[in-house]
Structures are given as C-alpha cells and as structure tokens.
Amino acid sequence: xxxxxxxxxxxxxxxxxxxxxxxxxxxxxxxxxxxxxxxxxxxxxxxxxxxxxxxxxxxxxxxxxxxxxxxxxxxxxxxxxxxxxxxxxxxxxxxxxxxxxxxxxxxxxxxxxxxxxxxxxxxxxxxxxxxxxxxxxxxxxxxxxxxxxxxxxxxxxxxxxxxxxxxxxxxxxxxxxxxxxxxxxxxxxxxxxxxxxxxxxxxxxxxxxxxxx
Ligand code: ZN
Numbered sequence: 269x270x271x272x273x274x275x276x277x278x279x280x281x282x283x284x285x286x287x288x289x290x291x292x293x294x295x296x297x298x299x300x301x302x303x304x305x306x307x308x309x310x311x312x313x314x315x316x317x318x319x320x321x322x323x324x325x326x327x328x329x330x331x332x333x334x335x336x337x338x339x340x341x342x343x344x345x346x347x348x349x350x351x352x353x354x355x356x357x358x359x360x361x362x363x364x365x366x367x368x369x370x371x372x373x374x375x376x377x378x379x380x381x382x383x384x385x386x387x388x389x390x391x392x393x394x395x396x397x398x399x400x401x402x403x404x405x406x407x408x409x410x411x412x413x414x415x416x417x418x419x420x421x422x423x424x425x426x427x428x429x430x431x432x433x434x435x436x437x438x439x440x441x442x443x444x445x446x447x448x449x450x451x452x453x454x455x456x457x458x459x460x461x462x463x464x465x466x467x468x469x470x471x472x473x474x475x476x477x478x479x480x481x
Contacts, residue, residue, distance in 0.1 A: 278313045279320050280331040285390050285438060287332075294327075294334045294434040296370045302412040307337070311367055311410055314339050322346065323388045324363075325426045327433030330389050338430040341365035342423065357463055358383060359401070359421015368415075371407035373431045375400040376418075382467065384447070384454060385429065385439050394454050395443035396470050399425045444470045 283289050301307050310333065318326040318339060324346065328337040342363040347355060355361075379398045386394040403424045405417040419427055429439060440448070447470040449458065458466065468474065 277316050277320070280313050280317045282317065282321070282326075282330050282388050283332055285440075289329050289332055289334055290389055290433070290438065291436040292329065292334045293436050294329055294336045296336045297408075299412060302369055302408060303410070308410070310335075310337070311339065315341075315365065321388050325430040326388065327430050329433055329436075336370045336434050338368045338371070338434065339365065340368070340423075340426055340430060342426065358425075359423075361421070361423070363423050363426070366415075367410040368405065368427075368430070369408040369410070369412075371405050371427075371431050371434070373427060374404045375428075376402035376404055379442075381425075382444065382471070383425070383463070384458070384466075385425065385443075386451070387429070387439055389438065390440065392451050394449060394451055395440060395445075396447035396466065397425075397429075397439045397443045399428050399442075403427055405431070444472050446470055446472070 297307065310328070310331075314326050314328070314331055317331060318324075318341065324342040325338060325340045328335040340363060342360070344362040347360060347362065350358075350360065377400045379400045381401045382396050382398040384394045385397045385399075401424060402418070402420045405419065405427050407415055407417070409415050417427070432438070432442075447466075461469075
C-alpha cells in the first residue's frame with residue numbers, strides 16, 4: 269500500500285565549529301571496513317545529508333565520524349545562480365557524485381586563487397580562501413579501488429576543502445581573516461563585486477603594502 273511505504277530519509281546532524289571531532293585527525297579506513305555495511309550506510313546517509321543541506325562536499329568528521337572518508341557532488345542545479353563569467357572565473361563545472369577514502373592530495377600549483385568559500389560546519393558565514401588551481405588526489409573509491417583525480421578550478425577547491433577536514437582543518441585556518449563575513453552581509457555587500465574589487469579590498473599583501481606607506 270502506498271500510504272505504508274513511507275521511506276525515511278536519514279539526515280545526520282552536521283557538527284559545527286567548536287566540536288572536537290572537527291579538529292581531530294581522521295583515521296584511515298581498513299580494507300575490511302571499506303565496503304562493509306556500516307560504511308555503505310554511512311555513505312548513503314552522508315549523501316542524503318549533503319543533498320538536503322545542500323552542499324557540494326561533506327567529510328565524515330562533519331557527521332561525527334573521525335574517518336578518512338569524504339563525498340563530493342557539485343550539481344549543475346547549484347550553479348544556476350552564477351553568471352557564465354563567474355562560472356568561468358571559478359573554473360566551476362558540474363562534478364558527479366563520488367566517494368574519497370584515505371585520500372592523499374598534492375598541490376600542483378601555488379595557492380594563489382582566492383574566492384569566497386563556505387562550510388556546512390560554519391553555517392551562515394563565508395570567507396575568502398586562497399587555494400591551488402590544480403591538484404592531484406590519490407584515494408580509494410567506495411569499493412576499495414584506487415582512483416586518481418587530476419582536478420582544477422572549483423573542483424580542486426572542493427577537494428582541498430574536504431581533505432583539510434580529514435586533517436582537522438577548516439577554511440577559517442587559511443582564509444584572509446578580514447574577509448570573514450556573515451552570509452547575509454556577503455549577499456548584501458560583496459556578492460555583486462568583481463573579483464578584482466574583492467582582491468583589492470581583502471588581499472592581506474596589498475593591505476600590508478598600503479599600511480607600510
Ligand atoms: Zn567544510
């Protein structure tokens with residue numbers, strides 16, 4: 269009967285900044301754990317949580333599990349609020365859902381691309397974070413197969429953000445601190461500004477230069 273077929277979607281509570289799990293170093297998953305029912309269920313629930321939030325990436329410590337596991341999905345739908353120019357500047361293209369287990373990241377360029385970035389563990393805030401344009405990630409997928417990802421642009425940013433979580437890192441550790449602002453104020457004052465204007469306003473190197481004059 270249709271009325272009895274109610275399927276419970278499982279949304280997990282997302283840990284917010286100040287909870288110790290977000291600052292702990294996540295432990296790698298063993299071969300036995302990968303593909304186990306517990307980890308399979310965790311991935312399903314994390315995917316539902318990410319989609320509900322919504323967000324483009326979620327790391328296991330964010331749902332209270334200090335494990336080297338993260339998921340990523342940047343849906344085309346999420347990119348509709350950006351202009352073609354903004355998408356091009358960010359190198360942002362849709363990324364299909366996928367799972368990273370025990371990832372290792374290598375930055376293939378210096379962290380010199382800076383945009384506003386947010387995190388589901390710091391809801392309602394954003395800050396400008398310099399990131400490498402290109403990265404290489406080696407990891408295992410959800411069935412334990414080795415995968416290698418060469419990414420650039422916004423996808424490279426998401427990978428850096430999620431893999432930071434697995435080492436107890438948050439974007440606020442890397443951001444230009446003076447750019448930190450509430451999402452409301454970002455929308456009100458900064459969202460419509462050009463990238464050049466934002467760099468001029470918040471780049472700490474430029475700031476030091478003008479302060480020393
Ligand atoms: Zn995050």
